[in-house]
Amino acid sequence: MNAIHRVFIRSVDRRRFTWSDYKPLRDEYIVVAQTLVQLAQFGYQRTQRTKVPRLILRFALYSLSQDPPPPTSIIVDCLSIIAIDLDCDVSYTGAATLDEMFVLCGLSPF
């Protein structure tokens, strides 16, 4: 969560933010992906069900474009992010509370 907090909150220019230098260890990658699904869900609800924050979609694009593809759980998380943005009913079982979410994201849907 801290890592993600740093990414989102401290990133100077989220529009230009790119995941291309992000090369995490497998465990961290899995945790980040899971958390981003939760943030996507939250961000989507926060924008009256219109948009998942673009930064999170870009994470999915970056991860799905990798060769070789990332572990299956990360692919599932990326697909979940896409499904949320497409307004599919994706069940959400995240551990983070809504309060935590508010703290974590100063997210805006661009």
Place this chain on the structure above:
Amino acid sequence: MEQVSNLITHKLKKLAEAEDDHSLQSKRKAITTLLPYAVWQERDGRPEMLDAFLHPARASREKQLTWNRTEQATATLLSEGTPRAIVLVLPHVLWDQLADGGDLVKRWATAASVISYTNEVGQSVADMLLQIASVDMLVPSIPVDIWSWLTKRPPLPLNCLGRYVGTHSNVVKAVRALKDVEVLTSYFLLVWSEWDDLRDHRGFGQMCASLREDLSGVGMGDYRMELIQLLDHILKQLDRGVGHLKQHNPELGKYDLWKMKRRYKQLRELLLEAEKRTSFSVTAFPHTDSGINTCGLPRRSCVLLPSHACSFPYGTACLSRSSPPTSFLEASMSPCFAVDAFPFFPHTLATLVMRVSSPPHRYVTILIIPRQLDRFEIVISCFNFK
């Protein structure tokens, strides 16, 4: 994984079916994000996700699923995609963001050369070909033989980008440079329609020049007739008024319609003029020496290559590769020459007898005699008939 995949494929299908362009556009980023995964899946023999991606991509009224972050997805498509994926998807993504356009054209052309033809594939290849040709610096990278895909004349979807940019002057120039009348005619048949306003005035100027210069001559009659028929249809459709046309172009106004009509009428007039310049009144003529006065024949012959035109005192002769006549009568009635087997005279591929409008009782015979492979001698003789 399967559950979420099914959710997505189902949703994309519904989005495409709803024909709600606003919704489609608002979801273009999510749809594009899916592309690399769909490419991997299709390569592993599971095309469902790629097909699901194509539903909204084709349904969108915007010409492409634009997102300025798509280089990664396009790069994955080109490096990992199957020929089918490359051919079907590339026209729908922002491919011109990739640095090496020449390499992209090469990969795309290679993919197109190994894929079997279907209507869907034909449409995509023609769409992409026109898109590429609209970028001046990429035209030299296009392999010449890929232009022949246009002769299959796949009906282009109304909302495809190739159709939109396909009437730009770069494209018209590229097609004309091929000096292939089949490709040229097919190209016009693809990009002219009541839904296309020929707004690029330089492109329109090139088209007019092409009709005057490339499609004049006796041998071009079939091509001209085909184009005139299409233009008649287009003008008829345009006469239905703005209301009819607004279904695919809501922003179209009365002035736009007036301009479109004027342009298409101009094209038609150019073709009719060319037709008038070169037409003979053709008549069936029995093959018999009786009644033919052959004295004082002006006789002239030359070697003519397919698709090259030659001037004779009676008009311009040009070999046509369109459907050969099957009988003498049919050949006589045809305004163009045939090059396929028509063994009326020994060693002659085709014979045509035409009555010259003026002076009266003057006829022209044209014999097409093969001399070498792909090389014919045309003998034109003029004689009086009483």
